[in-house]
Amino acid sequence: MNEKEIKTIISYDKKATKLYMPNEIFEDLVACKEFNKDTSSHIAFAYSYTYLCTWLYRYCNFFKTEPITQERLKEIMGYTATYKNLDYIIKKNGLLEQLGYLETTTDYPLTWEIDEDKILNFQTVKTYKLEFGKIPETTSRNFKVKLPTKAFHRTNESLESQLLDGTFYDVYSTHMIPIEVFMYCMAKEDIGVIGFYLYAFIKNKNDLFQAGVDISLKEIADQTGIKATTLTTYLTRLKEFNMIDCRVKPYVFNLPQRLWEANTYNVKEHEFFGNKATPVEKRKVMSLYTYEKEYGIIDTLDNNTGNDFLQLANTIDIDDNLLPF
Template identity: 35%
Template sequence: MSRKRQAVFTKSEMTNLLGVSEKQHEVYMPNEIFNDLTEAFKENELQGKTSTHIAFAYSYYFLANYMWRYARYRHVDDKSGESPINEGLIKQILGFPAKSEQYTYLTKNKSGLLQNLGYIRKETDKPCRYFYENNGKKEVVFVYESDYPEVYGNNKNWKVSMPVKGIWRYEESELDNCEDGTFYMIQKTHKIDIDVFIYCMTDAELGVEGFYLYSFLKYSTDKFKAFDCSNKGMAYLTGMSIDEVKSQLYKLEKRNMIENDHKPFCRNKPNDKQTKANTYRINERYEFISNKFQFNTIPKQRKISAERYEIEIGWANEREINGDIEDYEEMNDLPFD
C-alpha cells in the first residue's frame, strides 16, 4: 500500500525554516547516487519496499547536503526561540510524522543503508558558518561549532548527518586527506535548486517521490537536453514501481515541471517492429505553475495505424530500443560494475 502523502509546511514556512537566502540555492548531487541506491535496494532484497523508500533516501541525502553546505541546523521558533532542526523535524520537512520509524533503517547510525553506502555519517560537530577562500577560485571553507565552545556548548547528544560525498567523493580520498567531494568539485554531478525541493515537499501530491523523479530526469537530460525512456525503463533505472512512475510523470507534467512528447499508440503494430519511447525534457523552477488553476491539460494518447506511425514517427531501431538503459549508463560518467 502506498503512503498517504502530506505536506506539513507551506512554502513560506519551509523557506523560513531552512533559512533560504538569495545566495543559498544550489545543491550538487553525485550522479552515481541513482545507481548506488537502486543496486543497494536489490542487493539488500528491499525491492518489496514501496517507491517512497528509495525516494526518501535520495531526498534525505539532498537535505543533508543543503544543511551542511549552508550551515543550516537551527531555526527561529516564535514560541521557543532558536531550535534545532533535528531528525523529527527533518521527517516532517520530507512529509512524514516526526515520530515515524518506517524509514529509520535508511538513515540510522552505524547500520543505516545510507551510512553503509558511504553517503552519510552521524557527527556531533557541524558547520555554524562558512566563507569562501579566494585563491583564484571559489572554494568553500567551513567553520565548526567546536571552534566556539563558549557559544555552542556541548552538543554531544545531537548528531547530524554529514554528507560524506560532499567532502570526499571516494573512500580513498578521505584516507589521502583529499577534499574532492561535491562541495569542492562539481564534475559528474547534477544541480538541484533548493526551491525545487521546497516546491515538491509543500505539495502533498508530489513529496519525495515527485522530487526524486524530477531530479532523475534533471540528471538524465543534463547532457543531451532530452531523454527517451519507456515507463518500464524509468522504473528500472529509478527503483520505483511502474505505477508510481506513471503517476508522478502525470503530476510533474501538469505542474509544467517536465515536458513529454506523448508519442501515439500504434494500433496494429507488426510483431517485428518496435515503437519509440516518449521523449522527456525538464523545465526550471521559474517555469513551474504557481497555483493549481494553471494546471496543464494532459493530452490523451492518440491512436494511429501502423502505416501512419511508420510515416509520422518511424519504427525504433536497435539503439533506440535499448537506448534508455545504455544511454543512462554512459551518462553516469562513472563506471558501472
C-alpha cells in the first residue's frame, strides 16, 4: 500500500500530525513472554498497531471515509487482511489488551474539542445518543475499535480513580512520533513495522540524549526484543533512507572490552527522509596498531587489576593491509 492510499484510508490531515507514546511501552512489550519469539516483527507490529489505533482515536478517524476494520489495519501495516498469525496480539482480550494498552469498544469517538479549561474532550457514539436520543446515521452499531487505555489512564491506580493522566493529557515521559513517519515507514516495504519501531525507540532515546545516544547493538536488541541479525539489517535500512544518522565507531582487534565504543544514533525529521536507499558508511575494522596511529596511544591499563591488558593477553598487532576483509 502506497503513502497516498494510506492517507486516504486514515483521512490524513496536516493539522493532525502529532502523537505522544508512553516511554514504558518498550519495556512492557519486551517483558511480555507471550510474544511469538520466532519473529521479531510481532513485537514491532504490536507497537505500530498501538500507535495507529491511538492516532485514529485521538483524531476521531476510525469512521470517516470508511470504517477502518482490523483487516484494514493489517493491510495498512503491510499484511494481508486474512493473515491470522497476529490475531493473538490484537483480538479482544489479546496481548495488547492484557498489557493494558488497548480495549475493544463500540463507543468510538466522533469529534473532539479542547474546552475552556484546555482539557481534551471527545463526543462518542454513546454521548451523542445521550444528547440526541439516537446514534449518528453514518455509524454502524456493530463496528468495534480499540480504545487506547494508556492515552487516558497511565496506571491501574489512575484507571480505578478515573484520573485523566494518560498521554492525551500529560506528555511526561513520552516520545512524540508524527503520523507522517508512520505512513512513510508503512509505504516502504524495506522498512515497515520493524523500521518504524526502531525509529521510535531511537527517538525515545534522543529525547534523553539530544546530542545522540551511544548504544551498542546488544543493548538495542535487549531493549527492543529485535533479534541481532534482524536489527543489523533494519538499522542499515534506516541509515540508507536517511531516517537516522549513525556515527560509526571502528571495531579494533585486541582492544580491551572496557574500551569498546558504541555507535552514536540520532533520528532525523520526516522532511529529510530519502525517496530511495543510498549507500552508507560501513563500520571500519582495524588493528590496534592502526587505531593508535590514527587516534593516538590508548591507556590499556586495567584500573581494577593494575595490570596492562595487552601484556596479559595473547595478542598480535596486524596491519590493516594484511586483513582479508
